[in-house]
Amino acid sequence: MPDLSISVKLKYVKLGYQYLVNHILTLTLVSIMVGVVVEVLRLGPDEIVNLWTSLHLDFVQILCSSFFIIFIATVYFMSKPRSIYLVDYACYKPPVTCRVPFATFMEHSRLILINNPKSVEFQMRILERSGLGEETCLPPAIHYIPPTPTMEAARGEAELVIFSAMDSLFEKTGLKPKDIDILIVNCSLFSPTPSLSAMVINKYKMRSNVKSFNLSGMGCSAGLISIDLARDLLQLYPSSNAVVVSTEIITPNYYQGKERAMLLPNCLFRMGGAAILLSNRRSERWNAKYRLVHVVRTHKGSDDKAYRCVFEEEDKEGKVGISLSKDLMAIAGEALKSNITTIGPLVLPASEQLLFLLTLIGRKIFNPKLKPYIPDFKQAFEHFCIHAGGRAVIDELQKNLQLSAEHVEASRMTLHRFGNTSSSSLWYELSYIESKGRMKRGDRVWQIAFGSGFKCNSAVWKCNRTIKTPTDGPWVDCIGRYPVHIPEVVKL
Amino acid sequence: MVSPQQHHDHVYDLKLLSVGPGHVTGSDVVHDLTGLDLAMKLHYLKAVYLFSSHAAEGLTIMNMKEPMFCWCNDYFMTCGRIKRSEPSGRPYIKCNDCGIRVVEGVCDKTLDEWIEMEDGSRWNLLVYHRVIGPELSFSPLVYLQVTWFKCGGISLGISWAHLLGDAFSVSDFVNNWGRCMATLKANGSPTVAPRSQTTVPKPQPLSAKQVNHVGDLWVIANNCKMETFSFNLTTQHLSNLEDEHNPVSAFNLICALIWRSIAKFREGFEPQVVTVCRKDPNHDNNILGNTQVIRSIKADFSVVESDLNKLASLIAGDQNQGRDERNMIEASVEKDNGLTDYIIYGSNLTFVNLVNAGLYEMELKGKKPRFAYYSIQGVGDEGAVLVLPGPPPQGSTVIMAADEAIW
Numbered sequence: 001m002p003d004l005s006i007s008v009k010l011k012y013v014k015l016g017y018q019y020l021v022n023h024i025l026t027l028t029l030v031s032i033m034v035g036v037v038v039e040v041l042r043l044g045p046d047e048i049v050n051l052w053t054s055l056h057l058d059f060v061q062i063l064c065s066s067f068f069i070i071f072i073a074t075v076y077f078m079s080k081p082r083s084i085y086l087v088d089y090a091c092y093k094p095p096v097t098c099r100v101p102f103a104t105f106m107e108h109s110r111l112i113l114i115n116n117p118k119s120v121e122f123q124m125r126i127l128e129r130s131g132l133g134e135e136t137c138l139p140p141a142i143h144y145i146p147p148t149p150t151m152e153a154a155r156g157e158a159e160l161v162i163f164s165a166m167d168s169l170f171e172k173t174g175l176k177p178k179d180i181d182i183l184i185v186n187c188s189l190f191s192p193t194p195s196l197s198a199m200v201i202n203k204y205k206m207r208s209n210v211k212s213f214n215l216s217g218m219g220c221s222a223g224l225i226s227i228d229l230a231r232d233l234l235q236l237y238p239s240s241n242a243v244v245v246s247t248e249i250i251t252p253n254y255y256q257g258k259e260r261a262m263l264l265p266n267c268l269f270r271m272g273g274a275a276i277l278l279s280n281r282r283s284e285r286w287n288a289k290y291r292l293v294h295v296v297r298t299h300k301g302s303d304d305k306a307y308r309c310v311f312e313e314e315d316k317e318g319k320v321g322i323s324l325s326k327d328l329m330a331i332a333g334e335a336l337k338s339n340i341t342t343i344g345p346l347v348l349p350a351s352e353q354l355l356f357l358l359t360l361i362g363r364k365i366f367n368p369k370l371k372p373y374i375p376d377f378k379q380a381f382e383h384f385c386i387h388a389g390g391r392a393v394i395d396e397l398q399k400n401l402q403l404s405a406e407h408v409e410a411s412r413m414t415l416h417r418f419g420n421t422s423s424s425s426l427w428y429e430l431s432y433i434e435s436k437g438r439m440k441r442g443d444r445v446w447q448i449a450f451g452s453g454f455k456c457n458s459a460v461w462k463c464n465r466t467i468k469t470p471t472d473g474p475w476v477d478c479i480g481r482y483p484v485h486i487p488e489v490v491k492l
Numbered sequence: 493m494v495s496p497q498q499h500h501d502h503v504y505d506l507k508l509l510s511v512g513p514g515h516v517t518g519s520d521v522v523h524d525l526t527g528l529d530l531a532m533k534l535h536y537l538k539a540v541y542l543f544s545s546h547a548a549e550g551l552t553i554m555n556m557k558e559p560m561f562c563w564c565n566d567y568f569m570t571c572g573r574i575k576r577s578e579p580s581g582r583p584y585i586k587c588n589d590c591g592i593r594v595v596e597g598v599c600d601k602t603l604d605e606w607i608e609m610e611d612g613s614r615w616n617l618l619v620y621h622r623v624i625g626p627e628l629s630f631s632p633l634v635y636l637q638v639t640w641f642k643c644g645g646i647s648l649g650i651s652w653a654h655l656l657g658d659a660f661s662v663s664d665f666v667n668n669w670g671r672c673m674a675t676l677k678a679n680g681s682p683t684v685a686p687r688s689q690t691t692v693p694k695p696q697p698l699s700a701k702q703v704n705h706v707g708d709l710w711v712i713a714n715n716c717k718m719e720t721f722s723f724n725l726t727t728q729h730l731s732n733l734e735d736e737h738n739p740v741s742a743f744n745l746i747c748a749l750i751w752r753s754i755a756k757f758r759e760g761f762e763p764q765v766v767t768v769c770r771k772d773p774n775h776d777n778n779i780l781g782n783t784q785v786i787r788s789i790k791a792d793f794s795v796v797e798s799d800l801n802k803l804a805s806l807i808a809g810d811q812n813q814g815r816d817e818r819n820m821i822e823a824s825v826e827k828d829n830g831l832t833d834y835i836i837y838g839s840n841l842t843f844v845n846l847v848n849a850g851l852y853e854m855e856l857k858g859k860k861p862r863f864a865y866y867s868i869q870g871v872g873d874e875g876a877v878l879v880l881p882g883p884p885p886q887g888s889t890v891i892m893a894a895d896e897a898i899w
Contacts, residue, residue, distance in 0.1 A: 095558075096515075096561050097557050099561075101588065101591075103588040103591075107510070108510065133516075143510065144508065145509060
């Protein structure tokens with residue numbers, strides 16, 4: 001089997017190369033130290049003392065040098081950005097009374113769109129290939145035939161989702177509402193007055209000097225934008241807690257018309273929400289779950305096509321819906337490439353960066369037809385959380401980043417069990433990985449989210465302590481059933 | 493006969509939603525329909541339970557929904573939809589968790605006013621009913637209507653496809669829901685009636701009549717207009733009847749009386765054969781299926797001139813007159829694999845004994861229903877008579893769906 005032995009040899013060569021380049025600094029230092037020790041041993045103690053006195057160092061010089069070193073060290077430690085810790089997070093688990101099996105969804109569609117059999121047929125085909133399971137949930141108002149999306153119902157859903165997630169977070173972390181210094185709520189499509197952050201402050205009777213922010217209209221990637229905002233604020237305010245609430249309220253946004261491009265979100269978006277506690281306190285260093293390493297945000301809004309590819313507008317009958325353009329996947333691919341170009345140098349090991357640089361030089365100077373080298377991100381991260389925007393998104397990223405089925409398992413299973421919960425899906429995926437007992441200390445996680453605009457945002461976390469399988473959380477009663485095999489087309 | 497008033501405004505503000513099982517039933521679970529089930533497919537049962545405001549205090553549709561999901565876990569087959577198997581076209585139920593249709597409504601009358609109203613068709617306003625078809629896979633098998641009355645009382649109206657089970661199954665279904673509401677725990681799945689395959693050819697049943705193919709719209713085509721009428725018999729009435737005609741039971745006497753009256757009215761066309769349905773004494777409670785005993789009774793003598801006692805004892809089947817036709821109906825249907833359409837109720841004058849169906853066992857907040865009313869939707873031309881237990885203290889209600897010409 002010549003092919004097998006060649007590939008095995010190649011694998012070892014590659015491993016050897018990676019080890020060499022990634023640890024070049026260590027190897028160089030070690031060899032220098034070995035050299036010095038050998039030299040010292042050779043010279044003998046007397047020679048060393050002679051060498052020292054011949055330098056003619058006097059007291060002032062020593063004092064100045066040490067002062068200088070201390071000064072540099074202080075400046076370094078003061079200007080180092082504060083470490084941001086993710087203490088814990090909680091995901092909302094919808095009750096079984098909100099469950100929407102495929103058959104019920106289709107029957108309701110059939111009754112609501114009674115004069116548009118083609119639109120019903122379209123929804124059926126989308127649902128069959130969507131990758132969703134039979135346990136995803138919609139809010140109570142949408143269960144009616146026809147749906148009754150009043151503002152009161154929307155507020156009701158917001159209260160249900162957000163308060164449940166926050167209660168769960170308080171219970172897990174022992175946090176008191178009065179200890180929250182920064183509150184950021186992101187919900188793209190529902191923005192009442194007073195804001196959802198004001199609703200939270202009112203419910204939990206938070207302090208009057210809490211710094212609250214409400215991000216709306218920023219799409220599915222708003223979760224990571226909130227994390228970025230929290231990070232910047234935590235750099236400013238020492239010894240503080242920040243709570244980030246990411247959710248999407250479905251009730252007011254269920255499209256009631258018949259345009260196909262706008263019916264797609266109805267098939268995919270489902271109820272969900274998450275509350276995350278971030279802190280910059282030193283005391284959290286030991287019990288926090290993760291440490292935030294990088295956040296990289298990429299915005300392609302300057303390109304008109306990218307700007308219009310996820311667009312909320314009225315259809316011909318005046319019904320408001322979100323229209324998804326056919327170029328969505330191509331634009332997502334472009335945004336991802338931009339994001340990777342920025343994040344690559346920050347996270348990739350030296351071996352990959354060198355290879356990428358060499359192929360880049362090769363393509364530019366020697367042979368333009370040389371295949372571009374796609375860096376192997378599996379070496380930079382142990383876990384991947386890809387926003388569960390839809391089956392196509394996950395397939396596309398799996399292909400582009402050359403990920404294995406296990407790497408995208410968290411994303412696929414979250415899509416199956418919870419549907420597309422928008423900005424909170426990344427947290428359900430992280431919870432899945434923890435529930436499977438795969439999160440070990442030192443593991444690096446890459447969260448990637450796409451959103452309208454068009455934006456691609458990434459966050460990199462490092463696991464602070466090995467996480468025991470949680471006894472609560474959204475996966476606790478069903479993790480045993482996962483992973484499930486999701487067929488290409490489900491027979492309805 | 494009182495002409496029906498315009499009732500369509502009394503119950504209004506109808507809101508529809510679906511309630512299904514909380515647990516995923518699974519992707520390939522089916523509920524097969526026996527020959528007897530298929531013979532009943534053109535009939536529907538309607539049940540109404542009225543509860544006073546004490547029993548309904550604090551109830552909202554939200555707090556009724558959660559126990560319903562629990563209850564539907566046990567009754568997942570009622571949440572499925574009809575599909576036809578390939579290539580035979582025989583209908584079966586695919587248990588796809590689609591759900592039962594729940595309807596909320598408001599009524600502008602109080603319970604007392606409602607009970608005192610005279611129009612027999614008013615009960616239809618409390619039961620949201622649609623027939624199965626023309627799209628079989630989008631037709632719910634069970635509808636549940638919750639109507640709030642002006643006085644705070646509520647009514648629960650169930651429309652149930654007879655192919656799922658008989659009135660005794662419906663009563664169990666409702667009683668189980670009452671238990672789920674009280675304890676928020678499932679009572680345990682109902683036992684599904686055994687599916688038996690009878691391949692031995694049997695003679696044609698008298699109680700089942702073939703009808704023209706209905707295709708995918710499961711509704712009976714009547715040749716005459718049908719109306720529903722009911723009257724109450726007090727305990728006094730019943731004890732008088734029984735005293736006079738000891739030792740025959742009240743049900744048989746009522747049936748005999750009605751049979752004779754109808755025969756008198758239809759001079760020259762008096763019904764010689766009747767069908768009598770009653771609970772199978774061999775079956776336990778909590779069974780889902782068409783298990784009731786269906787007997788056809790033939791009178792060799794003139795019904796009009798007969799003695800009441802003689803007619804009543806014929807109906808009672810004391811000397812084994814009349815034959816249990818369940819197996820015969822099953823065999824007839826299986827002969828062509830369920831492709832022929834039949835009717836049972838109304839193929840002959842049919843009497844259904846629901847006196848021991850447990851209609852008053854359902855409890856809401858520990859209180860029994862003020863009134864329970866069952867009727868059959870979809871009855872053949874010969875008509876049907878249901879004898880129900882009255883509200884405690886026991887009396888009886890008799891409900892008849894019959895040819896309007898009789899009135």
